[in-house]
Amino acid sequence: AQRVTQPEKLLSVFKGAPVELKCNYSYSGSPELFWYVQYSRQRLQLLLRHISRESIKGFTADLNKGETSFHLKKPFAQEEDSAMYYCAFSLRYNNNDMRFGAGTRLTVKP
Amino acid sequence: DAGVTQSPTHLIKTRGQQVTLRCSPKSGHDTVSWYQQALGQGPQFIFQYYEEEERQRGNFPDRFSGHQFPNYSSELNVNALLLGDSALYLCASSTGLKSWTGELFFGEGSRLTVL
Numbered sequence: 001a002q003r004v005t006q007p008e009k010l011l012s013v014f015k016g017a018p019v020e021l022k023c024n025y026s027y028s029g030s031p032e033l034f035w036y037v038q039y040s041r042q043r044l045q046l047l048l049r050h051i052s053r054e055s056i057k058g059f060t061a062d063l064n065k066g067e068t069s070f071h072l073k074k075p076f077a078q079e080e081d082s083a084m085y086y087c088a089f090s091l092r093y094n095n096n097d098m099r100f101g102a103g104t105r106l107t108v109k110p
Numbered sequence: 111d112a113g114v115t116q117s118p119t120h121l122i123k124t125r126g127q128q129v130t131l132r133c134s135p136k137s138g139h140d141t142v143s144w145y146q147q148a149l150g151q152g153p154q155f156i157f158q159y160y161e162e163e164e165r166q167r168g169n170f171p172d173r174f175s176g177h178q179f180p181n182y183s184s185e186l187n188v189n190a191l192l193l194g195d196s197a198l199y200l201c202a203s204s205t206g207l208k209s210w211t212g213e214l215f216f217g218e219g220s221r222l223t224v225l
Contacts, residue, residue, distance in 0.1 A: 009150075032212050043113075044153070044200070044216040051212065086152050090212055097166045098143070098202075098214055100152035 002027045004087050006101035013077050014109050021072040021104045023061075023087030031089040033070040035061055036100070038084040047072075047085070057081070077108045111137045114217035116201050122223045123191050131186040131220045135203030141165075142184040143214065144176060145200040153200055159184050188222075196224045 003026045013019050025031060033050040048056045050063050050070065061072045070087060087101040115134045123129050135142050141160045145153035155168035159178035178184045182203075188195055198221050202214035 004152075006152075034212060036214075043218055046213045049212055088152075097155060097158060098212070099155060100145075102150075102152045 002031070002089070002091070002099060004089055004099055004101035006085075006087055006104050008104045009102065010105050010107070012107045012109060015079055016076050019074050019077040019081070019106065019108070021085050021087075021106065023070045023072065023101060025068050025070065025087075025089050027068075027089065027091075029091065030065075031091055033061070033063055034088045034090070034098070035059070035070075035072050036086045036088055038086070040083070044086070077106075079108045079110060082106055082108045114201055114203050114215050116199075116217035116220050118220055119218065120221045120223075122225060124225050125191055125193060127191050127224075128187065128189045129191060129222060131188075131199050131201075131222075132183065133186070133201030133203075133217060134183045135201075136215045139203035139205055139215065140182050141204045142178060142182065143202045143204070144184070144186045145202065146170070147198040147200055147219070149197075156186070191224045193224050196222060198222075 005024045007022050035047040036044050037047040038044045059074045063070050084103050084105050086103045088098050090098045113136050117132045143158040144156040147153045156170050157164050158166040162178045173189045175187045198219040200219045201217045204214050
């Protein structure tokens, strides 16, 4: 079954430290992968998508098909990065059917 | 643009009752997806509506049904409520098949408590 796994429910780092949020997927084809973020008292929103190969708010994510991973990274974490992060995937051209992982709560301490 | 709007924001029902949740998509969007988010979990896909038809469905029983209207707004209906149906129900809109981007725009959700 197609599935997204985020092994860490909680992740805490100090301001200025590097951060990596892990995401692994199980799918035999080529899914489209995304990271969504939910800041405190805000709606769930798109952070970045694999297909755009972009960096948003200093975050990047590389698709590793060999390891079936799509880890989210930032070299220097900021306090405003504290939020809930969800990895998600959609089967290419499959009607936006998005499947989400359980999420990782990132806390960046001052 | 108010974005995706959902109503009601909170509601309490008892087991066996029925509930209807409503969603208005972001302006310009024609596709609506519904998600269930239990406490401590990620959103779980229920179904998606496009052109007033259910196009895709997740692993949810037939007690969960929906509808999409000509103005693209949508309703989620849950019959014979169970305690386990207590969750935050999220509506998300997108541009759908015509111009797939993969980006979903979410509402703030309707929190359902079943007693």
